Amino acid sequence: MYEYDLFVIGAGSGGVRASRMAASYGAKVAIAEEYRIGGTCVIRGCVPKKFLVYASHFAHEIAVIAPSYGWNIGEISLDWPKLRNNIEAEVSRLSAIYSRNLNNSGVAIFEERAEIAGPHLVRLASGREICAKYILVASGGAPFIPSDIEGAELAITSNEIFHLENLPKSIVINGGGFIAVEFAFLLKGLGVDVTLVYRGDTVLRGFDDDIRIDVHNELKRKHIRVITHATIKKISKLEDTLEISLANGEKLHTGQIMMALGRNPLTTGLGLEKAAVETAQNGAIKVDKYSKTNIDSIYAVGDVTNRVNLTPVAIREGAAFASTVFNNTPIAMDHTNIASAVFSDPPVGTVGLSEHDAREMFGEIDIYKTRFRPMRLAFSDDETRVMMKLVVRAADQIVVGVHIVGPDAPEIIQAVGIAVKHGLTKQQFDETCAVHPTMAEELVTLKDKFVFKESLP
Numbered sequence: 001m002y003e004y005d006l007f008v009i010g011a012g013s014g015g016v017r018a019s020r021m022a023a024s025y026g027a028k029v030a031i032a033e034e035y036r037i038g039g040t041c042v043i044r045g046c047v048p049k050k051f052l053v054y055a056s057h058f059a060h061e062i063a064v065i066a067p068s069y070g071w072n073i074g075e076i077s078l079d080w081p082k083l084r085n086n087i088e089a090e091v092s093r094l095s096a097i098y099s100r101n102l103n104n105s106g107v108a109i110f111e112e113r114a115e116i117a118g119p120h121l122v123r124l125a126s127g128r129e130i131c132a133k134y135i136l137v138a139s140g141g142a143p144f145i146p147s148d149i150e151g152a153e154l155a156i157t158s159n160e161i162f163h164l165e166n167l168p169k170s171i172v173i174n175g176g177g178f179i180a181v182e183f184a185f186l187l188k189g190l191g192v193d194v195t196l197v198y199r200g201d202t203v204l205r206g207f208d209d210d211i212r213i214d215v216h217n218e219l220k221r222k223h224i225r226v227i228t229h230a231t232i233k234k235i236s237k238l239e240d241t242l243e244i245s246l247a248n249g250e251k252l253h254t255g256q257i258m259m260a261l262g263r264n265p266l267t268t269g270l271g272l273e274k275a276a277v278e279t280a281q282n283g284a285i286k287v288d289k290y291s292k293t294n295i296d297s298i299y300a301v302g303d304v305t306n307r308v309n310l311t312p313v314a315i316r317e318g319a320a321f322a323s324t325v326f327n328n329t330p331i332a333m334d335h336t337n338i339a340s341a342v343f344s345d346p347p348v349g350t351v352g353l354s355e356h357d358a359r360e361m362f363g364e365i366d367i368y369k370t371r372f373r374p375m376r377l378a379f380s381d382d383e384t385r386v387m388m389k390l391v392v393r394a395a396d397q398i399v400v401g402v403h404i405v406g407p408d409a410p411e412i413i414q415a416v417g418i419a420v421k422h423g424l425t426k427q428q429f430d431e432t433c434a435v436h437p438t439m440a441e442e443l444v445t446l447k448d449k450f451v452f453k454e455s456l457p
């Protein structure tokens with residue numbers, strides 16, 4: 001009766017993992033992708049962004065750090081087309097690997113748009129209709145552009161930034177979240193004059209305050225102009241520049257403007273109403289803990305459900321779905337204590353509760369924290385500091401949050417995440433012998449409780 005056991009809409013991280021796992025359990029699976037196999041992370045997100053982050057570090061390393069170790073290095077310059085083309089080649093290589101893996105798993109690939117036409121029915125852009133026992137929506141998200149900014153069509157988003165013909169001399173970035181902060185640092189590192197326009201007072205809302213303070217200060221220390229309590233009203237094209245009019249009357253002139261104001265679940269035109277699938281006000285598909293929608297045959301994973309919008313989460317949600325539906329082993333994705341990183345400079349690594357949230361949840365908590373100059377910078381005048389912080393529940397001494405700003409913080413937090421996920425105590429951290437000399441050894445040698453409460457700048 002059904003042509004496929006599973007039809008997946010969207011070949012990003014969540015959709016691809018779900019397809020391959022379902023196929024490995026014996027299901028007959030098809031997947032549709034309207035753009036490029038790999039989705040946001042591989043094509044225009046985490047992967048190309050990380051390459052730009054790497055690229056952005058060289059100038060400072062060569063101009064400031066290397067000479068402090070005695071290296072004499074001459075003039076350097078960035079060949080942007082070469083960098084951009086190398087990244088594109090790698091993205092294409094990875095996308096091809098994703099396709100090959102799907103093929104090798106026996107998953108049929110439709111490289112065209114698919115929409116839901118009923119609880120078991122999918123309609124492809126070519127007009128073909130396919131009946132499937134289950135449908136999985138993994139269509140991801142797309143940058144949000146507010147409708148009240150005049151001339152917003154002149155702005156780019158993180159989708160376009162990887163394909164620029166030339167790097168602009170200057171850019172205004174609107175926003176203060178993951179993408180705005182990461183691109184502010186990396187573009188500055190690539191030599192672009194960056195201005196960040198943010199509606200709040202301190203970037204990275206939702207993160208621990210110490211992370212927010214340090215990253216915010218670091219933006220300014222890196223000579224990124226940060227305009228807070230500001231919103232953009234209008235963007236106009238002048239002869240050879242863009243004019244950005246802020247609501248407070250100030251005007252900025254820049255070569256490029258990028259919007260990084262969050263991402264919306266990609267559900268418009270998906271035909272969800274044809275199967276009466278419920279969505280939240282922002283378009284996110286509502287799902288239960290097994291990623292099932294209100295319709296028994298339709299599931300959804302990843303950014304389109306707007307739970308925790310991170311690649312490894314979508315992957316795990318996809319795997320949990322496949323196990324639940326096709327392997328007779330229900331798995332509910334656990335969204336607690338997910339470690340994450342912000343690739344600022346220095347980067348952020350964080351897992352568990354912020355100090356603020358832990359206080360609200362548990363009342364009494366102990367804070368251990370340190371700020372220090374990394375050994376590597378000892379010879380230079382680079383004033384970058386490392387911040388490490390443990391949030392400990394006073395009643396049982398369980399470490400409920402770890403927050404790091406400093407070189408390699410994302411690598412460190414991956415390992416610390418295991419300890420926090422499994423509820424280890426401060427004493428168990430302390431019983432772990434340090435690795436010396438490292439930055440991370442501070443995490444197992446913090447002795448004194450922190451008493452002074454700082455406020456946001």
Ligand code: NDP
Nearest residue numbers: 175176177178179180199200205260261262263309341342
């Ligand atoms: P975020 O939700 O992180 O940040 C959105 C920013 O835009 C916030 O600073 C917000 O302000 C501001 N904002 C929202 N609406 C408006 C508005 N109408 N006017 C002015 N400012 C506004 O979204 P991003 O776009 O930065 O990133 C999207 C998602 O992608 C992230 O949430 C994350 O899940 C994922 N991501 C993860 C990365 C990683 O893991 N390293 C890297 C990049 C993206 P306010 O703070 O006041 O709400």
